[in-house]
Amino acid sequence: MKITFAAGLALLTLAIAVAPLAAQTYRMEAAIPFAFAVGSHTMPAGQYEIQNLARGVAKIYNPDSRKPLAVSYQPGAMPSSKMGGGEVILVFHRYDEAYFLAEIRDGYTATVYSFPEAQRQRELRRAAAMGKPDEILTVVARANFGAR
Numbered sequence: 001m002k003i004t005f006a007a008g009l010a011l012l013t014l015a016i017a018v019a020p021l022a023a024q025t026y027r028m029e030a031a032i033p034f035a036f037a038v039g040s041h042t043m044p045a046g047q048y049e050i051q052n053l054a055r056g057v058a059k060i061y062n063p064d065s066r067k068p069l070a071v072s073y074q075p076g077a078m079p080s081s082k083m084g085g086g087e088v089i090l091v092f093h094r095y096d097e098a099y100f101l102a103e104i105r106d107g108y109t110a111t112v113y114s115f116p117e118a119q120r121q122r123e124l125r126r127a128a129a130m131g132k133p134d135e136i137l138t139v140v141a142r143a144n145f146g147a148r
Contacts, residue, residue, distance in 0.1 A: 088108065095127075
């Protein structure tokens with residue numbers, strides 16, 4: 001009897017703890033017209049779905065290649081100067097002909113998801129004039145809240 005009560009209490013506690021995480025689930029869709037890198041992985045141009053798996057981990061999925069990629073990110077508060085009026089914007093840095101996903105700016109939640117620099121990006125940035133990207137490009141994504 002005590003074991004059943006303890007198991008029920010543990011399950012109830014887990015359900016209460018997980019409920020806010022489920023409410024924060026998001027999925028974004030974006031058409032990215034160029035090949036890009038995120039971390040040490042290169043992704044082809046195409047349609048993408050991006051979904052948070054857990055705090056600090058996102059899944060990037062290209063339905064054509066059917067190869068999901070789990071990547072880490074660092075969430076942070078978005079400065080008001082970068083808010084896109086409720087838009088979700090993917091920010092890419094270009095060095096030479098290489099594009100790197102740098103961050104996702106979520107105007108709905110005022111959060112920035114920053115992706116760590118890979119070795120290749122770091123090398124290109126150091127070689128670039130004044131250590132800045134040759135170009136910063138943005139792609140607007142369509143956001144869907146709730147689990148799929």
